[in-house]
Amino acid sequence: METFDFLKLAKKRYACRKYFDKQVEPEKLARILEAGRIAPTGANRQPQRLVVVQSKEGMERLARCTRDFGAPLAVIVCADTSEAWTRKYDDKMIGDIDASIVTDHMMLAATSLGLDTLWICMFKPEAVREEFSLPPHVEPVNILLIGYGDGIPADPDRHDTLRKPLDKTVFYETF
Numbered sequence: 001m002e003t004f005d006f007l008k009l010a011k012k013r014y015a016c017r018k019y020f021d022k023q024v025e026p027e028k029l030a031r032i033l034e035a036g037r038i039a040p041t042g043a044n045r046q047p048q049r050l051v052v053v054q055s056k057e058g059m060e061r062l063a064r065c066t067r068d069f070g071a072p073l074a075v076i077v078c079a080d081t082s083e084a085w086t087r088k089y090d091d092k093m094i095g096d097i098d099a100s101i102v103t104d105h106m107m108l109a110a111t112s113l114g115l116d117t118l119w120i121c122m123f124k125p126e127a128v129r130e131e132f133s134l135p136p137h138v139e140p141v142n143i144l145l146i147g148y149g150d151g152i153p154a155d156p157d158r159h160d161t162l163r164k165p166l167d168k169t170v171f172y173e174t175f
Helices: 006-012 026-037 056-063 095-112 125-131 156-162
Strands: 048-053 073-080 116-120 138-147
Touching: 006 095, 006 156, 026 048, 026 073, 026 095, 048 056, 048 095, 056 073, 056 125, 073 095, 095 116, 095 138, 125 138
Parallel strands: none
Antiparallel strands: 048 073, 073 138, 116 138
């Protein structure tokens, strides 16, 4: 059985803020979208709605909502609030969590294909809604920029100094 080093892949991923002017191949985009399709969602409701933006005009519209860092492709990850599961104990609707799991799957799939990404939460939701004709029950949650990074990738070993040690974030049995 072939082994796969997930941590190596996860450490390779970094927040890319500059891209070459090169389109993402359709077969790579298809694999990225498939990774999002198979992501787990609450009660398997699959409320994710993905708006793929790759035309010049589409990326210009996106740039009115957030910084695009010159990426050739973006996936606007939304949650259909009419289909998302709600936790009965406190009425927490988890569409944002589902959308984030989908975003993470796509981000890591892109990394595995030699592409770079930037996960964006800093955007104008109403501008996204207007520019991309989102219906009222579809909430934009994340934007994932995808492309070929122009520059030196971040060091995979950066987590040794940039991340808190486990004993600062992990508690056993009780807080």
